[in-house]
Amino acid sequence: MDRFRQAVLRVVRSVPPGRVVTYGQVALLAGRPGAARAVGAVLRGLQEADGDVPWQRVVNAGGGISTYKVGHGELQAALLRAEGVAVSPTGSLPLERHRWWPDDALEALDRERHPT
DNA sequence: ACGTTGACGTCAG
DNA sequence: TCTGACGCCAACG
Numbered sequence: 001m002d003r004f005r006q007a008v009l010r011v012v013r014s015v016p017p018g019r020v021v022t023y024g025q026v027a028l029l030a031g032r033p034g035a036a037r038a039v040g041a042v043l044r045g046l047q048e049a050d051g052d053v054p055w056q057r058v059v060n061a062g063g064g065i066s067t068y069k070v071g072h073g074e075l076q077a078a079l080l081r082a083e084g085v086a087v088s089p090t091g092s093l094p095l096e097r098h099r100w101w102p103d104d105a106l107e108a109l110d111r112e113r114h115p116t
Numbered sequence: 117a118c119g120t121t122g123a124c125g126t127c128a129g
Numbered sequence: 130t131c132t133g134a135c136g137c138c139a140a141c142g
Contacts, residue, residue: 002139004138022125023125024124024125024126027125027137027138032137032138034125034126034136034137035139036124036125037123037124037136038124038139038140039139040124041121041122041123041140042139042140044122044123044139045139045140045141060123061124061125061126065123068123069123072123118142119141120140121139121142122138122139124136124137125136126134126135126136127134127135128132128133128135129132
């Protein structure tokens, strides 16, 4: 019973086109704060059957593509550009400009962690 | 069943 | 700013 895996896929599937979230965010939304790395493990194990999971919308906390390590960097960049996200040749993108949150409550939570 | 890896994030130097 | 250490935990062998 891989609850976490299901939760991760549910969260990622809920991210709208043209918007992005970070691994840490997905972990948080999946109910396991701090398990960002585990999110990567889940996404890494995606199969054909999971074709409806927009994994390209998941980026690292620095607003960069982390999939170059697995050879999917160019693909992810291309998929994101196709959704209107400006990805630089080096694989970085304007995170705060595209970051997505499911609702305002969590947005407030994030503000707590990133005081201006 | 168990040890290792790593699509990450954060903090101390 | 940059680097290294550490915690996290699903996948994989």
